[in-house]
Amino acid sequence: MRGYLIYRKEEAVRNQAFIRLFCEEGKLCGISFEYVPYEEYCVRELPDFVLNRTRDAAVSRWYEKRNVLVFHSSLLTEIGNHKMKTLQYLQKTLPACVQKEKWAPVSFWLSKEKVLEWLAAAKRKEYEVFLEAHAFWETDGSCILKSVDGHGGSEVAELFIPYGKTGDKTQEAWERLYQTIFLFRGKECILQEKIASDSRDVRIYILGGQIYRAMARQGKKDFRSNFSLGGSAVCYDLSEQEKRYVQEFLQAFQGEMLGLIGLDFIIDRTGTLIFNELEEMVGTRMLYQNTDCNIVRDYVKWILCYYSRLF
Incomplete structure (x- = not known):
C-alpha cells in the first residue's frame, strides 16, 4: 500500500521531521509513504491514496478525477484554506440552534x-x-x-x-x-470584530471525524494565541456541553471525511467557545511537545482502517 505526501518544497523543508514520522509509522502498518513535490504530483504514477499538504484544492481535484482517495477533498481543502469561505459554508450548514447564539465573530x-x-x-x-x-x-x-x-x-x-x-x-x-x-x-x-478573550483560544484536533484532543493556547505578546508565535499551550478538557457543541460543527461538514484537521475556537471572557478558523493542514508540534499523544501513528492506523473498509 502506497501513499503520497504532497508538499510544496519550502514546506517540505520545514516539515522534514513530520514527513519522517509518517514514513516510520507507515512501515509499522505496511504503508509506504513517499514525499512528492508539488511540482511533480501530476507526472507520478498513481498511488493508493494521497495526503495533500499543499493547501491547493486543484491537487485534490486532480486525484478525485482519477478515483484516488485524497485527504482532504477538494471542497474541504478549498474552504479550509479560505477563512471567509469557511464561515459562509458553516452559515449554510450549521443548525439553527447554534446560529441563534453568537457562534463566530461578525x-x-x-x-x-x-x-x-x-x-x-x-x-x-x-x-x-x-x-x-x-x-x-x-x-x-x-x-x-x-x-x-x-x-x-x-x-x-x-x-x-x-x-x-x-x-x-x-x-x-x-x-x-x-x-x-x-x-x-x-x-x-x-x-x-475583536472578541474579548484575553488572548485565549482552544484548538480541537479532529482525527477521522472525531474529537481527538483539545489544547488551550495563551498568547504572550498580543491578541494572537498561536503556539508558533510563542504562545503557551496546555491540555484542555472539553466539558460534555462543549463536546456536543463541537459535534454540531463536525456534522455541519455533511459527509466530508475529516482526516486530520484543527478547529480553532476563541474562548471569550465568559468561557464561551466562539468559532474562529478551520485548519485544514493542521500542525501537530503543540501535541508532541505537551502531551504523550502520537497523532501521526493514530492517523496512519486510521487511514489503514478507513482504506480497508472502502476497498
Whole structure:
C-alpha cells in the first residue's frame, strides 16, 4: 500500500521531521509513504491514496478525477484554506440552534481592490471610506484584519481607530493604520470584530471525524494565541456541553471525511467557545511537545482502517 505526501518544497523543508514520522509509522502498518513535490504530483504514477499538504484544492481535484482517495477533498481543502469561505459554508450548514447564539465573530470580506482603496484612504486620512470598520471602531476602538489564506497567526493584525486619546485624528494614528494595511496589499482579506478573550483560544484536533484532543493556547505578546508565535499551550478538557457543541460543527461538514484537521475556537471572557478558523493542514508540534499523544501513528492506523473498509 502506497501513499503520497504532497508538499510544496519550502514546506517540505520545514516539515522534514513530520514527513519522517509518517514514513516510520507507515512501515509499522505496511504503508509506504513517499514525499512528492508539488511540482511533480501530476507526472507520478498513481498511488493508493494521497495526503495533500499543499493547501491547493486543484491537487485534490486532480486525484478525485482519477478515483484516488485524497485527504482532504477538494471542497474541504478549498474552504479550509479560505477563512471567509469557511464561515459562509458553516452559515449554510450549521443548525439553527447554534446560529441563534453568537457562534463566530461578525465578519466582512474585503477584496484586493478594497484593501488598496483602504490603503489610499489611510494615506489621505479619509475616515468615511472605512465603512466596514466603523461599527467595530466605534464600539471597541479596534478590529481584526486577516488575509483569507494566512496560517499560523501570520497575516493577522489589529486595526486601531485612527483617532488619538482625545478624539482627534492624529498623524501618528493614521500612519499606524497605513503601515498596517500596507502589509496586506495584494491580499484578499477578512475583517472581523475583536472578541474579548484575553488572548485565549482552544484548538480541537479532529482525527477521522472525531474529537481527538483539545489544547488551550495563551498568547504572550498580543491578541494572537498561536503556539508558533510563542504562545503557551496546555491540555484542555472539553466539558460534555462543549463536546456536543463541537459535534454540531463536525456534522455541519455533511459527509466530508475529516482526516486530520484543527478547529480553532476563541474562548471569550465568559468561557464561551466562539468559532474562529478551520485548519485544514493542521500542525501537530503543540501535541508532541505537551502531551504523550502520537497523532501521526493514530492517523496512519486510521487511514489503514478507513482504506480497508472502502476497498
